[in-house]
Amino acid sequence: MSQIVTFGEVMMRLQTPLYKRFAQADGFDMCFGGGEANVAVGLAGFGADAAFFSKLPENELADACVAALKARGVETRFLLRGGERMGIYFCEKGAAQRPSKIIYDRKGSSINDISEDEIDIERLFDGTKWFHFSGITAALSEKTLNALRVLIAGARERCITVSCDLNYRKKLWSREKAREVMTELVGLCDVLISNEEECKDIFGIEAAGADIDGGVVDPEAYAGLAAALRKKFKNLTAIAFTLRTSVSASVNRWACILSTKDGCFVSKRYEINIVDRIGAGDSFSAGLIFSLLNKKSPREAVEFAAAASCLKHTVEGDFSIATAEEVEALIKSGGGGRVQR
Amino acid sequence: MSQIVTFGEVMMRLQTPLYKRFAQADGFDMCFGGGEANVAVGLAGFGADAAFFSKLPENELADACVAALKARGVETRFLLRGGERMGIYFCEKGAAQRPSKIIYDRKGSSINDISEDEIDIERLFDGTKWFHFSGITAALSEKTLNALRVLIAGARERCITVSCDLNYRKKLWSREKAREVMTELVGLCDVLISNEEECKDIFGIEAAGADIDGGVVDPEAYAGLAAALRKKFKNLTAIAFTLRTSVSASVNRWACILSTKDGCFVSKRYEINIVDRIGAGDSFSAGLIFSLLNKKSPREAVEFAAAASCLKHTVEGDFSIATAEEVEALIKSGGGGRVQR
Amino acid sequence: MSQIVTFGEVMMRLQTPLYKRFAQADGFDMCFGGGEANVAVGLAGFGADAAFFSKLPENELADACVAALKARGVETRFLLRGGERMGIYFCEKGAAQRPSKIIYDRKGSSINDISEDEIDIERLFDGTKWFHFSGITAALSEKTLNALRVLIAGARERCITVSCDLNYRKKLWSREKAREVMTELVGLCDVLISNEEECKDIFGIEAAGADIDGGVVDPEAYAGLAAALRKKFKNLTAIAFTLRTSVSASVNRWACILSTKDGCFVSKRYEINIVDRIGAGDSFSAGLIFSLLNKKSPREAVEFAAAASCLKHTVEGDFSIATAEEVEALIKSGGGGRVQR
Amino acid sequence: MSQIVTFGEVMMRLQTPLYKRFAQADGFDMCFGGGEANVAVGLAGFGADAAFFSKLPENELADACVAALKARGVETRFLLRGGERMGIYFCEKGAAQRPSKIIYDRKGSSINDISEDEIDIERLFDGTKWFHFSGITAALSEKTLNALRVLIAGARERCITVSCDLNYRKKLWSREKAREVMTELVGLCDVLISNEEECKDIFGIEAAGADIDGGVVDPEAYAGLAAALRKKFKNLTAIAFTLRTSVSASVNRWACILSTKDGCFVSKRYEINIVDRIGAGDSFSAGLIFSLLNKKSPREAVEFAAAASCLKHTVEGDFSIATAEEVEALIKSGGGGRVQR
Amino acid sequence: MSQIVTFGEVMMRLQTPLYKRFAQADGFDMCFGGGEANVAVGLAGFGADAAFFSKLPENELADACVAALKARGVETRFLLRGGERMGIYFCEKGAAQRPSKIIYDRKGSSINDISEDEIDIERLFDGTKWFHFSGITAALSEKTLNALRVLIAGARERCITVSCDLNYRKKLWSREKAREVMTELVGLCDVLISNEEECKDIFGIEAAGADIDGGVVDPEAYAGLAAALRKKFKNLTAIAFTLRTSVSASVNRWACILSTKDGCFVSKRYEINIVDRIGAGDSFSAGLIFSLLNKKSPREAVEFAAAASCLKHTVEGDFSIATAEEVEALIKSGGGGRVQR
Amino acid sequence: MSQIVTFGEVMMRLQTPLYKRFAQADGFDMCFGGGEANVAVGLAGFGADAAFFSKLPENELADACVAALKARGVETRFLLRGGERMGIYFCEKGAAQRPSKIIYDRKGSSINDISEDEIDIERLFDGTKWFHFSGITAALSEKTLNALRVLIAGARERCITVSCDLNYRKKLWSREKAREVMTELVGLCDVLISNEEECKDIFGIEAAGADIDGGVVDPEAYAGLAAALRKKFKNLTAIAFTLRTSVSASVNRWACILSTKDGCFVSKRYEINIVDRIGAGDSFSAGLIFSLLNKKSPREAVEFAAAASCLKHTVEGDFSIATAEEVEALIKSGGGGRVQR
DSSP states (O other): OOSEEEEOOOEEEEEOSTTOOGGGOSEEEEEEEOHHHHHHHHHHHTTOOEEEEOEEOSSHHHHHHHHHHHHTTOBOTTOEEOSSBOOEEEEEOOBTTBOOEEEEEOTTBGGGGOOGGGOOHHHHTTTOOEEEEEHHHHHHOHHHHHHHHHHHHHHHHTTOEEEEEOOOOTTTSOHHHHHHHHHHHHTTOSEEEEOHHHIIIIIOOOOTTOOTTSSSOOHHHHHHHHHHHHHHOTTOSEEEEEEEEESOSSEEEEEEEEEETTEEEEOOOEEEEOSOOTTHHHHHHHHHHHHHHTTOOHHHHHHHHHHHHHHHTTSSSSSOOOOHHHHHHHHHHOSOOOOBO | OOSEEEEOOOEEEEEOSTTOOGGGOSEEEEEEEOHHHHHHHHHHHTTOOEEEEOEEOSSHHHHHHHHHHHHTTOBOTTOEEOSSBOOEEEEEOOBTTBOOEEEEEOTTBGGGGOOGGGOOHHHHTTTOOEEEEEHHHHHHOHHHHHHHHHHHHHHHHTTOEEEEEOOOOTTTSOHHHHHHHHHHHHTTOSEEEEOHHHIIIIIOOOOTTOOTTSSSOOHHHHHHHHHHHHHHOTTOSEEEEEEEEESOSSEEEEEEEEEETTEEEEOOOEEEEOSOOTTHHHHHHHHHHHHHHTTOOHHHHHHHHHHHHHHHTTSSSSSOOOOHHHHHHHHHHOSOOOOBO | OOSEEEEOOOEEEEEOSTTOOGGGOSEEEEEEEOHHHHHHHHHHHTTOOEEEEOEEOSSHHHHHHHHHHHHTTOBOTTOEEOSSBOOEEEEEOOBTTBOOEEEEEOTTBGGGGOOGGGOOHHHHTTTOOEEEEEHHHHHHOHHHHHHHHHHHHHHHHTTOEEEEEOOOOTTTSOHHHHHHHHHHHHTTOSEEEEOHHHIIIIIOOOOTTOOTTSSSOOHHHHHHHHHHHHHHOTTOSEEEEEEEEESOSSEEEEEEEEEETTEEEEOOOEEEEOSOOTTHHHHHHHHHHHHHHTTOOHHHHHHHHHHHHHHHTTSSSSSOOOOHHHHHHHHHHOSOOOOBO | OOSEEEEOOOEEEEEOSTTOOGGGOSEEEEEEEOHHHHHHHHHHHTTOOEEEEOEEOSSHHHHHHHHHHHHTTOBOTTOEEOSSBOOEEEEEOOBTTBOOEEEEEOTTBGGGGOOGGGOOHHHHTTTOOEEEEEHHHHHHOHHHHHHHHHHHHHHHHTTOEEEEEOOOOTTTSOHHHHHHHHHHHHTTOSEEEEOHHHIIIIIOOOOTTOOTTSSSOOHHHHHHHHHHHHHHOTTOSEEEEEEEEESSSSEEEEEEEEEETTEEEEOOOEEEEOSOOTTHHHHHHHHHHHHHHTTOOHHHHHHHHHHHHHHHTTSSSSSOOOOHHHHHHHHHHOSOOOOBO | OOSEEEEOOOEEEEEOSTTOOGGGOSEEEEEEEOHHHHHHHHHHHTTOOEEEEOEEOSSHHHHHHHHHHHHTTOBOTTOEEOSSBOOEEEEEOOBTTBOOEEEEEOTTBGGGGOOGGGOOHHHHTTTOOEEEEEHHHHHHOHHHHHHHHHHHHHHHHTTOEEEEEOOOOTTTSOHHHHHHHHHHHHTTOSEEEEOHHHIIIIIOOOOTTOOTTSSSOOHHHHHHHHHHHHHHOTTOSEEEEEEEEESSSSEEEEEEEEEETTEEEEOOOEEEEOSOOTTHHHHHHHHHHHHHHTTOOHHHHHHHHHHHHHHHTTSSSSSOOOOHHHHHHHHHHOSOOOOBO | OOSEEEEOOOEEEEEOSTTOOGGGOSEEEEEEEOHHHHHHHHHHHTTOOEEEEOEEOSSHHHHHHHHHHHHTTOBOTTOEEOSSBOOEEEEEOOBTTBOOEEEEEOTTBGGGGOOGGGOOHHHHTTTOOEEEEEHHHHHHOHHHHHHHHHHHHHHHHTTOEEEEEOOOOTTTSOHHHHHHHHHHHHTTOSEEEEOHHHIIIIIOOOOTTOOTTSSSOOHHHHHHHHHHHHHHOTTOSEEEEEEEEESSSSEEEEEEEEEETTEEEEOOOEEEEOSOOTTHHHHHHHHHHHHHHTTOOHHHHHHHHHHHHHHHTTSSSSSOOOOHHHHHHHHHHOSOOOOBO
């Protein structure tokens, strides 16, 4: 039994070494990653009891992926095996004015063929308190979407908290389709994680006065955005936003906002020399879920989640490698980065 | 215009470094390869004028593949661009008693969607003397097979010599389907490259007395095999066999046989400490086509092709990197490998 | 609960890259390993339910070691954490006439400070069928030896099969001390794994006529050696020997012998181009334990264990990376190493 | 036939890995580069039809260089082969307050021995619209200079636009010699690329009020400089300046100015976290030539060339790897570097 | 004979590659380092005649360390060989808000067992002008401390200048013990190197008004601190402080102060994009000793030492790789980092 | 003062990684090497007091070379600095039937410009017992040859033993020129190292019955060869031959012969799986000089030198990394290569 279960696709990530362009590479650094897998890894790193649910093919590449999840302390016993292939994504890391590029090669991956019949929901949700998914999973295929519906329904029946990271990917589905499906699914959620741009793109809800690129975050604007979302989705008890300002591919500013019934809380804003920003949003989700499950106050929760995701920017790969103690230490130190001997 | 045209799939090859198993790798060495692309590269290395025809997606990974072919001197202007993805194959190099493992991930690759209408056969075959393909290409999809039929027909109309490397891959199609299709296609060929095992598997023709694993190659047995093939496929003027004895994943023995109207010629047998044996058969094809196009005698041709493919075993990657001078030097030296200063 | 439990030290292994000498290295390849940890990994690879018991310090290096064990499927929940440091061993891989060199730096490592009081034997041995240790563990420190005694006694009480790999290391203790302690401990074992040289060094028992370096293994000689051991150690039901002939640091010959009440069984002898021979003996132990637990016949068991350890020679690192299917495939193929597509 | 021809030396570049000093390296990253080769590569990357002309020795190192140029789409058929050796330059990348260091080893390289008789100017300039060279080429040797004179004369006869990047290297020749020769050659050019410092050093012409290190670029000062140059060199229709402010070896500011009959146009100024700044000037030249050949307005041209060279700073190696689309995208985005999925 | 002698521990440093966390590494970059060894290397780099004194085990790892010192020009003939092991430290490089982490594994290393009897002080100090040590050496063990006392006494007898870098490491000893011992030892020194925090921690002396994290360094505050120290330690003729402001693990500000009888001199303040900050303090010590030995003025001395340590931040490893010419060039250029061709 | 002095060129060696061909490399492994430098390093490794004399340019690449020699314990204080450049050689390692290839780029290197006036022969030969050079040095330039003549004369005057490794390189000079010069120089030598092929090529002296490629070495044939040489060169007291049989680029057989007044002694013949064979002959010279200086018997000397050079084949780079103890251990063990723990 696992306290937290996440469901989604985990892919092989193939990245050109250092700052090499695709045209220059004669090899790739490899790791595994994907939104909900990253959230489970983040949670396990904090010491939480997290399981990842998905479907992977029966070959040595998928075996290596399962081993990587195990190594990071994630429960992998519920993973289904079968289908054709692992999804892959190729990545070229940007620098300065040159953006990172991602080429997805995830068509026909095993999770697209998942069937409701394969899901043993009793076993999967035995003792579970929290279920998490993202909009990416909803967009993959009809079968995946149906599996997701089954899981959300099963979670709600069992009074399991359901969280969703909106995560809109325009290459996977149209805005219209996303709006229709995500309106349905978010309506069934307790916690929503998103950003200002997505809310506008998918739900047409804008944060009046949210000066995204400016130096200051206006809590009022985000409070208004949260209110509008809460009006639309009655089940939501917590709504979180991440706020990224891209100075360049090398330097980003990052802050987070959490709106609950107690008000709207804005985290410290970090200016970050980026090592690897992929998976930072997932690390925020992990930090938030961990905080809320452990009854931290909203202020503590948003600072913990923001610091956790700030740290992720400094770690290579999709997976967050950070303990709760390291996150707490960052909150305390403010990020001066003095050598720890 | 190119003297030689080959048609088939070129894939991205992702290999674990050194002797790492899939379970141990956190990166892959990358190169490109595929039967007919390898043949074109081999020919260009010898100084021949070779073009590769295929279909590749429009992304930077495929751009890198085209650049790699250009770098090796292959004509790439006829390549079609479009479709979904590049085929990939993953490779783990064996050693001693542990065999190499290959995991194919080539479903849905662009060449599977090639349409006859995309082929500008006039332009492609302008000035061409030789067309080469392999059984793998025939097995990929119905669309690929149809494109192949169009190309073979176009070649025959223009009196272009057609060669086929039988190359049976049991994961791609059934023996029955392979027999049916390859019987049709080999019937249209002038030159066939194969081995004893495939001839038996696909055409049910055996080499009586071919002691494959023994120390001596019996030309008589292969002469009989060639005679049986020639009886079945009237157009064949030259039939070549490769003969690999796998002592272990680290050491192979390798010899080649060429049967023409002038008789059956057996090459020197090489005992090889393997660096990379993938693509050795393609290097043999390249050596054979180069020799026959350049009017070498059958004896010279089989020695040249055998030496070329022996050299390929010592080079990393699918592509042969050898000049005709290097092949000739091996034939002369016998392979003592003294330092060339 | 775990079917098999092993107890011993796991160390960080730091190896110069490729064939670099210590004098040439500006970096090390790192992995983890140690006799009993290797056995647990080998067993988990075959699909068995194996736990590793030891003591490791509380730092990120030891965390990485635990993650590596988890990744390979070993149960790590029983591991104690505390003490000063991880043991380390430095390794320089030999080639041809130059031998591999190992520099141990294991003094003061956490397992040397293990206390009986830390061992929750009820929990550790809940449901366990087999307990395994080696002579190295007995030699580490008095405290480690006492812990080992507690574990062996606990195992015998619960009718758990006890196996010992004699593994004499002359840098850890004197021959006299080893004889005294190992005579005590082997007297409590059901299964002994050793080789001809160790039996002579430690117990003064020689295999008359065992022509170690010759081309043929004489089962009679080993039957005699086993009989002498059985006479001395009444509990032994199975005695296994490994037989290594070192042609050079690059090529070894390897065979195994198993003596049970049904007779003395000699495995196929492998001539191996070595990738990494460290841990091959442990892989033999894993293969043997797996076979005996799964009721294989002595002949099957010795062939399985020999093939498993042959494969280990072809894999980098201490850990065996091989499935039971791969071992069976080697037994069937005889080791020709043909590419598996 | 090629639309654009460039002439100069291409060298092997050997760079210590990462930020290693020469004293620390036991290997080098290798690529090829040289002013005019870089310009040809940049142009080919934008989709232009560019040929590189030079002389290289007949060995495998030069073969690899030719392959690298082919891979990037440059026409290499006009390259002469012969002479003694390839020029080499060694490079140690600086960081923060430590400057990059370059050690040239280019004496006696093949291009120094080029003879006019080897140049088939009819074939080389068949269909050509633009010829480009730099001051470095003029400085190499008398023979190289003579070849350059022949090429410039040939270009002018054929009404081919001639551009020169002044590129003064004080280790190659004295200021006096440079002044004499470059005054002759620039007098034959249509387009000049330079910077404020070189104009002063070589031609003694200063940009009054050009506050190089300040935060603002004064177009007036550069307009004055351009006017003075135009007075001296009557053929010049376009004069471009690059303006680099070196905050440190890690961060540079970069802007470009183009003066034509339509006025003096200043590009956006970029602040760049440097990956590799070598070849940035050449990338500017490529962007400028591409723009002018494609009838972009001066404003568009200077922005395109500035963005192209900004991107080059983010790419390892001498060669620019950027498409025209990527350059346009940077102009549009302003360089925020958001991930492109 | 060597002009300068330093005494302390040199360790093997094992660092995860690039920005990998301990959890992600399967290898380490290796170099050697330790406070006083680093000082000797820095001095030798400037052309000084420096010897390093310590005790190292008799194995190939220590041989490699000695070779590394020799390669950098340090006199190694006085090194004692014997004892159990080399000290090791593991390092994970931080980035942005994530701090670097160091795990020490130095217990039981050979220098801890050094005996006074092993020291041939006549030979060691023959012709010596300067002796340097740090507080770390004093903290290692009683035996090391006694050896240090013998060396200091021997130096004073011979009128050799004695310098001490306070270097308090809280994991090695308590504040109380440090205060007691360092009060004794600094009382015997001519030159002290420290920082504001240590002075407060160890001697309870504060710099009134030293706004450490602010943008401006107040010489008055440091003059007061120096006066207080001089009052306590009568022998001190020069007192130097380093002043590090940690913006993040990626960017630090760095300045240095030197107080002599001529007044209190503050260096230029550098803002540094860090490559490797370990050993920067030692590089400052080397620069200071070199300057004072070479009779530079206090102003020149503090600028030289500050520039030397600024440069060290841009070089990987503990060892400074910089000539006196490079340091002077930085002082002149101010750090713009223009490429040196 | 150094017991042994060697004189020759040391070059930068740039080798493609692993088994990559020049066409495949985007980097080189770098080390330093050259006949006489290798001999000095080999001698220093055995504990002898060896100095290397040469001329190197004043740049950081040459500094790195000097550091590498120092690290290996060679006395470098006599090295001259000046001239244009370091010699370079590029290397591609062969495998199996593919030979290694070397591309020299040594023209114009500093040693070619050495002047007699630069040589302080008093200081260089102070206390020296042995002077060694090779035929390569004699072939470099007239100036180098003159310097060599000065050194040989100086050695003879001081009764220093002079040894020469004939080492004929056909790319450096003609057979006729080599014969003329080497006849002069060998006439001044006490010890000659050569092989059967060179003796024939240069001096026209053949070893009747020396079945080079056969399995057995005939001492009689070599005794005859030695007698003929001794007749021609009256000063020779010891003549040594190396005997390489190239089975392939991966496997060589290697034996050595020493002829003195006591007879003709043949070493054990080694069959070697090659790691790197470059410098093996130099390692033989070092072993021979070391043995003769240390008054070993001819039998001991030839076995020591043969074992030393056998070991060199297993070590990457030009330099031998072996202690006298390791060489002795190989002689004792016969080369079984058992792990040394």
